[in-house]
Amino acid sequence: MVWQYKRQDAAMHIHAAILWAQGQPLSVEAAELDGPGAGEVLVELKAAGVCHSDLHPVRGDWPVRTPLVLGHEGAGIVRDVGPSVSTLKAGDHVVLCWAPACGVCAPCLEGRAVLCDRVEKVTFRNKLPSGASRIHARGQDVAPFLGTACFSDLVVVPDAGAIKVAADIPFDALATIGCAVITGVGAVTNAGQVPRGSKVAVIGAGGVGLNVVQGATIAGCERIIAVDVRPKPLEIATHFGATDTIDASGDVAPAVRALTAGRGVDFVFDTVGSAATLALAFACTRKGGAVVLTGLSRMDAQGAIAMFPFVMQEKRLLGSVYGSGQPARDIPRLVSLYQEGRLKLGELVSRTYTLDNVNAALTALAASDGARGVIRW
Ligand SMILES: NC(=O)c1ccc[n+]([C@@H]2O[C@H](COP(=O)([O-])OP(=O)(O)OC[C@H]3O[C@@H](n4cnc5c(N)ncnc54)[C@H](O)[C@@H]3O)[C@@H](O)[C@H]2O)c1
Ligand SMILES: [Zn+2]
Ligand SMILES: [Zn+2]
Known part of the structure; x- marks a missing residue:
């Protein structure tokens, strides 16, 4: 256990992999995380896949504002929920979902959750739907990549960005569902x-x-x-x-x-x-x-x-x-396929790393070493 959290705490001390400048390696360093606000949940990371979409901003393929905590494919355990969260509770095992649809915009109403206007305006600008900056380091606010930022001991995400799954599934198996598998x-x-x-x-x-x-x-x-x-x-x-x-x-x-x-x-x-x-x-x-x-x-x-x-x-x-479907429906379906033995998940994990070695994981990804590298806590 690397962190201590009480709801009244002003902020938690975490370690996170921060991109301070594009073209530079990530810096794994101490940071602070505020607790969850209304509609948000606090998740302790257990496993996170390293996707090529993490490599693009590091390399400068996509212009991004820094500092930024990378990572958008992961799984962990809910540790606290903010006000007005009714769908999740502390102790729930979850897969992170970087496209938490609003449910009320025109694309959402047309059944095209991945085209949600809020996801476009918020997630793709590396913000939380609440607009809050929850991560701080070196006296600055640090943005969450795709509103997820899971190269970090703990994350605060919107409740729709954490999909509850059965507690008996290994985290390695869950690590890649939230991007590579669903996509x-x-x-x-x-x-x-x-x-x-x-x-x-x-x-x-x-x-x-x-x-x-x-x-x-x-x-x-x-x-x-x-x-x-x-x-x-x-x-x-x-x-x-x-x-x-x-x-x-x-x-x-x-x-x-x-x-x-x-x-x-x-x-x-x-x-x-x-x-x-x-x-x-x-x-x-x-x-x-x-x-x-x-x-x-x-x-x-x-x-x-x-x-x-x-x-x-x-x-x-x-x-x-992101799989062109409804992630809140499709992630549980993918978990069911795994439970029926029809979807390989553990086999996708070919290399494991600690968060401190995230740059080695990105280097292996760039070299196409095969399948997925996963960071484990
Ligand atoms: N559409 C989406 O929602 C979505 C989601 C996740 C990732 N992505 C993007 O998809 C791409 C792949 O991501 P990934 O995580 O699977 O990457 P990856 O690095 O795991 O896999 C890419 C594979 O392509 C191979 N490759 C590279 N150039 C090739 C070529 N010219 N011909 C044939 N094979 C070639 C590599 O050897 C490697 O095996 C990235 O651009 C990523 O940003 C899109
Ligand atoms: Zn929407
Ligand atoms: Zn991805």
Whole structure:
């Protein structure tokens, strides 16, 4: 136990991984955390996945205001709840959800919770819905990345940002549900609505891509082709259900056609998100097929498509964020799939770290060492 908390305390002493300047390593240092306000909960972290979306702000791919506590994929135990919280109580085990929908805006009412206007205005600006600054270090307010900031001993998040789960599930298994798993599986089931018997390819077999592979397995796909530039992710993909693997440094589109009677696949999932992978995705898609893009480029990146064949071959392009569904519904469903033995979660954890070693976890991620690195407390 590294912290002491009494509700009347002004602030808790925590350790958090702070990005002080883009392009620099994170600094794991002492910080202070205020207790939860109305509609907020205090969560003690037990495990947190390290996602490529943590690497983008460190590298400067996305401009962000610093200082910032990174981390947005994690699980832990509720330690306190603020006023007006009725859905959670101290002791509940939770998965963090970085898209806590407001439930009342136009996209929410249309059933598209991941497009919630509040998430766009608040979460994507690294703020809490309350507007409060709960984290402080070196005499400054520190922003919470995606309103989550879970590279930290404790976090304060909105109640909708913590989804209650059964208390008997290992935290390692829960660590990656709140981003990689929901994004990858949801891209198949919600965004693609991929029919049983389909043939699919996934470009990039990392944290998200492996979950596209297992989403495709759950959806009953006949052929699941994993494409990656590194051998390790491809090897892991076969354990998650990939029927074929292709080394992306070779000529991918002819290899995909050779596996699909010359036609191309019904769906390609681009989990990398570069101009080159998007073009490759179209080249691998059959007439009438769809490309689902989940990979996030630099914010200023542009991709090009060959417009004439796009029309004549009736291809489709779908963007997909955070699994394109209803996270408050989908996270419990994913947990149920795990409990039924249909979703691999523990197997996604290939490396573990202490919070002090978060920079080593980011370096391993950048090197595509395969599956997910997870920080454990
Ligand atoms: N849409 C969303 O809601 C959402 C959610 C999470 C992550 N993301 C984004 O998705 C992307 C992937 O995230 P991740 O955590 O899975 O990353 P990751 O680093 O775990 O996996 C990326 C994989 O892609 C492979 N790769 C890289 N370049 C390639 C290429 N040209 N061809 C084939 N394979 C290639 C790497 O070897 C690696 O295995 C990132 O841009 C991340 O920011 C989006
Ligand atoms: Zn909303
Ligand atoms: Zn993520």
